[in-house]
Amino acid sequence: MSFRQALESGKFLVTAEVGPGKGTDVEHLLKDAQIIKDRVDAINVTDLQSSVMRLGSMAVCHMLTDMGIDPVFQVTCRDRNRLALQSDLLSGWALGIRNVLALTGDHPTMGDHPRAKPVFDLDSVTLLEVIGKLNSGLDMSGNELKGSPDLLPGAVVNPGADNEAALDLQIIKMEKKIEAGAKFFQTQGVYDLDAFEKFMKRVEGLNTKVLVGIILLKSVGMARYMNKNVAGVFVPEPLIQELKKAEDKAQASMNIAIRLIKGAKDLCDGVHIMALGWESKIPPIMDEIGL
Amino acid sequence: MIIAEQKTLAEIQEMVAPYRKILLVGCGTCMTFCSAGGPEEVNKLADALVAENKDMVVDKTTTPRQCAEKFIDRLKDKVGDHEAILSMACGNGVQAVASRFPDKPVLPALNTQFIGVEQEKGVWTENCLACGDCILWRTGGVCPVTRCAKSLLNGACGGASEGSCEVSKDRPCAWQEIYHALKRLNMLHYLKGKPQVKDWPIHPGRVVREDLREIKAT
Numbered sequence A: 001m002s003f004r005q006a007l008e009s010g011k012f013l014v015t016a017e018v019g020p021g022k023g024t025d026v027e028h029l030l031k032d033a034q035i036i037k038d039r040v041d042a043i044n045v046t047d048l049q050s051s052v053m054r055l056g057s058m059a060v061c062h063m064l065t066d067m068g069i070d071p072v073f074q075v076t077c078r079d080r081n082r083l084a085l086q087s088d089l090l091s092g093w094a095l096g097i098r099n100v101l102a103l104t105g106d107h108p109t110m111g112d113h114p115r116a117k118p119v120f121d122l123d124s125v126t127l128l129e130v131i132g133k134l135n136s137g138l139d140m141s142g143n144e145l146k147g148s149p150d151l152l153p154g155a156v157v158n159p160g161a162d163n164e165a166a167l168d169l170q171i172i173k174m175e176k177k178i179e180a181g182a183k184f185f186q187t188q189g190v191y192d193l194d195a196f197e198k199f200m201k202r203v204e205g206l207n208t209k210v211l212v213g214i215i216l217l218k219s220v221g222m223a224r225y226m227n228k229n230v231a232g233v234f235v236p237e238p239l240i241q242e243l244k245k246a247e248d249k250a251q252a253s254m255n256i257a258i259r260l261i262k263g264a265k266d267l268c269d270g271v272h273i274m275a276l277g278w279e280s281k282i283p284p285i286m287d288e289i290g291l
Numbered sequence B: 001m002i003i004a005e006q007k008t009l010a011e012i013q014e015m016v017a018p019y020r021k022i023l024l025v026g027c028g029t030c031m032t033f034c035s036a037g038g039p040e041e042v043n044k045l046a047d048a049l050v051a052e053n054k055d056m057v058v059d060k061t062t063t064p065r066q067c068a069e070k071f072i073d074r075l076k077d078k079v080g081d082h083e084a085i086l087s088m089a090c091g092n093g094v095q096a097v098a099s100r101f102p103d104k105p106v107l108p109a110l111n112t113q114f115i116g117v118e119q120e121k122g123v124w125t126e127n128c129l130a131c132g133d134c135i136l137w138r139t140g141g142v143c144p145v146t147r148c149a150k151s152l153l154n155g156a157c158g159g160a161s162e163g164s165c166e167v168s169k170d171r172p173c174a175w176q177e178i179y180h181a182l183k184r185l186n187m188l189h190y191l192k193g194k195p196q197v198k199d200w201p202i203h204p205g206r207v208v209r210e211d212l213r214e215i216k217a218t
């Protein structure tokens, strides 16, 4: 079943994500993808995540299609103007990519080429509009395409925005993204189910699918790092302590993920698991939840 | 106002190294207000250059503006036998002076930063990118093209933390500022407007006013 079919079927969706590395070596990444291949509806491939120069998303998505995996092509507006974005969307389609996640992208200052010229010619909302336009057979300037894609557009939302203004802004933008064609949302990593429930209440009436983002906590250091440096991600202290005290850290991390997914399952339409190299933990987590 | 900062003395020395007699020209408007190239800074820089090189002759003057013909013209009797002009104007002034005196090297003593304001004593912030299509009426008087690090036109990116932009703690998230401004003005509905795509300006800019041209021609 393709990701689009899964989405339309109304089943509880499961997606994961892989991040290409710096260089051409894809051995590990493909192995990780192979491990979860039959357990997920789609696998996202990140686009120069955290503004660090890496192997590209499109090439890796194409490799995943060769393995019979339905990839989600993450596309940010950081590095490409409207010409390159449209061209890459068409190229992706020509290479067998069917799903796109439209993102604004981190600022170059966050990565390893901090003084690169930021592009941001379009943003996540207008990129979604452009995907719709290409799907309808036209480019952004209204020129007709000879052969057009039928991409499934998705977007992200950050339910953990840390103040009222930030959260209102997130929700207003989410509405704009839906209007611009987003058919599904993957959220930033969620650790606070109460906050997530409140968020889901606020977006209840919106006609879309929300996949709760779950980031596997690989260490106490990682949790603290995210609390300090990753906008909208907040790991509550009790979870950090639970991890700290555990003898088997990997098991503790899986237990936390299992609890979170079980708790979120009835609140939303799916889960997006960011395992960060711990892909082998995904099947046992899903077994435990019964997915 | 245009905001600039003085270059390092080392770079200025490198620029003036080939010359023994230079004219150092301050600018009486923006550069005076932002304490980068007014009469006071002209005196300090002249002293510093002479302190480093006793043989150098640095004559000083400040013109009200280096970007307007009539004020640049006031320099014509002063330029004389100076081998180079060291300008403490913004990049605009430097170029205007250079085109008025094509036979003299005109050197920039400043790094022009942006169009902005003095936010507090000693701190200046950027407010306008001169993008050619002002949308401040829709954004509560806060410019996202300039003050959002990504120039986003359709709302916040999600990277802000505690009200600060993801690029640095000392830059407020422009979209949160827009939100607060629109809320104060009871205009939050502007946030929900139709998504905008920017028609980016073509550089170099050129403004033509036919009405004024005709008057000049007759």
Ligand code: SF4
Binding pocket: B147, B148, B149, B150, B151, B152, B155, B156, B157, B158, B159, B160, B161, B164, B165, B166, B167, B172, B173, B174, B175, B176
């Ligand atoms: S954090 Fe705010 S100001 Fe910074 S890039 Fe994002 S929306 Fe723009």
